[in-house]
Amino acid sequence: MSKEEAIPPGWSYNPASWGQRMPIVVAAMVGFAIATYLALFQLKVFDTVWEPFFGDGSRKILTSKTSQMLPIPDGALGAIGYLVDALAGVIGGIRRWRTMPWIVIAFGLAVGPLGFVSVLLVILQPVLYDSWCTLCLATALISVVMIGPAMDEMLASLQYMKRVKEAKVSLWKAFWGYKEVQGRVI
Amino acid sequence: MWAHVLNALLGIWLMASAAILGYSDAKTITDNEHIAGPIIASFAIISWWEATRVVRLYNVPVGLWLLLAPWVLGFDNTTATVNSMLVGALVTGLSFVKGKIKDVYGGGWSAVWKSDTLHAREARKQPRTNLK
Numbered sequence: 001m002s003k004e005e006a007i008p009p010g011w012s013y014n015p016a017s018w019g020q021r022m023p024i025v026v027a028a029m030v031g032f033a034i035a036t037y038l039a040l041f042q043l044k045v046f047d048t049v050w051e052p053f054f055g056d057g058s059r060k061i062l063t064s065k066t067s068q069m070l071p072i073p074d075g076a077l078g079a080i081g082y083l084v085d086a087l088a089g090v091i092g093g094i095r096r097w098r099t100m101p102w103i104v105i106a107f108g109l110a111v112g113p114l115g116f117v118s119v120l121l122v123i124l125q126p127v128l129y130d131s132w133c134t135l136c137l138a139t140a141l142i143s144v145v146m147i148g149p150a151m152d153e154m155l156a157s158l159q160y161m162k163r164v165k166e167a168k169v170s171l172w173k174a175f176w177g178y179k180e181v182q183g184r185v186i
Numbered sequence: 187m188w189a190h191v192l193n194a195l196l197g198i199w200l201m202a203s204a205a206i207l208g209y210s211d212a213k214t215i216t217d218n219e220h221i222a223g224p225i226i227a228s229f230a231i232i233s234w235w236e237a238t239r240v241v242r243l244y245n246v247p248v249g250l251w252l253l254l255a256p257w258v259l260g261f262d263n264t265t266a267t268v269n270s271m272l273v274g275a276l277v278t279g280l281s282f283v284k285g286k287i288k289d290v291y292g293g294g295w296s297a298v299w300k301s302d303t304l305h306a307r308e309a310r311k312q313p314r315t316n317l318k
Contacts, residue, residue, distance in 0.1 A: 148235030
C-alpha cells in the first residue's frame with residue numbers, strides 16, 4: 001500500500017500522515033510538561049512558581065478559589081487533558097481516518113473542550129482576580145493552536161462515516177474499525 | 187492567513203491595552219476587553235488552518251459588539267472608546283478576508299451531511315478492493 005492510497009478521496013493530502021500529526025503531539029507534550037509543573041506547585045511539591053512578568057500573578061491564580069473548585073487542582077486536570085490529546089494523536093497508522101474513526105473523532109472532541117476551558121480560564125484570571133499567570137497563558141495558547149490542525153483529520157473521518165452510511169454498511173462497525181467492514185467503503 | 191494573524195494580535199492587544207493606555211481602574215471597560223480579547227485571538231488562531239478557516243466569521247459578532255460596547259456599557263474614557271471602536275472595526279473587516287485555500291478537503295464540512303459531494307464522487311471512481 002502506497003502513501004498516496006492513504007489520502008482520503010477528494011483530498012489533496014493525507015491529514016492522518018505523521019507530518020500532520022506529530023506537531024500536534026509535540027504541542028500536547030509541551031502542554032503536558034507545563035501543566036504538570038503548575039500542578040506540582042498547586043500540590044505544594046514546589047514552594048515557588050516561575051513568573052517573569054506579573055509579580056505575584058501566578059501564585060494568586062494558581063491558589064485561587066476557581067483553581068480548587070474540583071477535588072484535584074485545575075493544573076492536574078489540564079495535564080491529564082494534554083496527555084489524552086497526545087495519546088489520541090499517536091495511536092493508529094496513516095490510514096486511521098478510515099481504519100479507526102473512533103480515535104480520530106475522540107481526538108477531535110478531546111482537543112475542543114480543552115481549548116474552550118483554557119480560554120475560559122484566561123478570561124477569569126483578570127476578571128475575577130485582577131492578575132495574570134504567564135505559564136497558564138502559555139498553556140492556553142498551546143491548546144488553542146492544537147484545535148485547527150486536529151480538525152482536518154476529524155473532517156476526513158466524518159466524511160468517511162457519511163460514505164459508510166450511504167453504502168448502507170453498519171455505522172457502528174465502521175466507527176470501531178471492525179475487520180469485516182474494512183475495504184467495503186473507501 | 188495574514189488577516190487572521192493580525193486579528194490574533196488585535197485580540198492580544200485588547201488584553202494588554204488597559205495597562206498600556208492607562209485606564210486599568212475602569213473595571214467595566216477592562217472586563218469587556220479582557221473577555222473579548224481572548225475570544226477574538228482564539229477564533230483568529232483556529233482560522234489560521236484552511237480546514238477551519240470558516241471560524242474566522244465567528245469574530246464578526248464580537249467585532250460588532252466592540253463597536254457598540256462603548257455606548258451600551260457607557261464608557262467614560264475617550265481613549266478606551268476610540269480603542270474599542272477601532273479594534274472592533276478592524277476585527278470585523280479582517281474577519282471577512284478568506285484568503286487563499288490551496289488544498290482540497292473532499293467538499294468540506296457540509297459534505298458530512300450533504301449527498302453527492304466531492305469525496306463521495308471520488309470514492310466511487312476508486313476500485314473497491316479489500317483494503318486491509
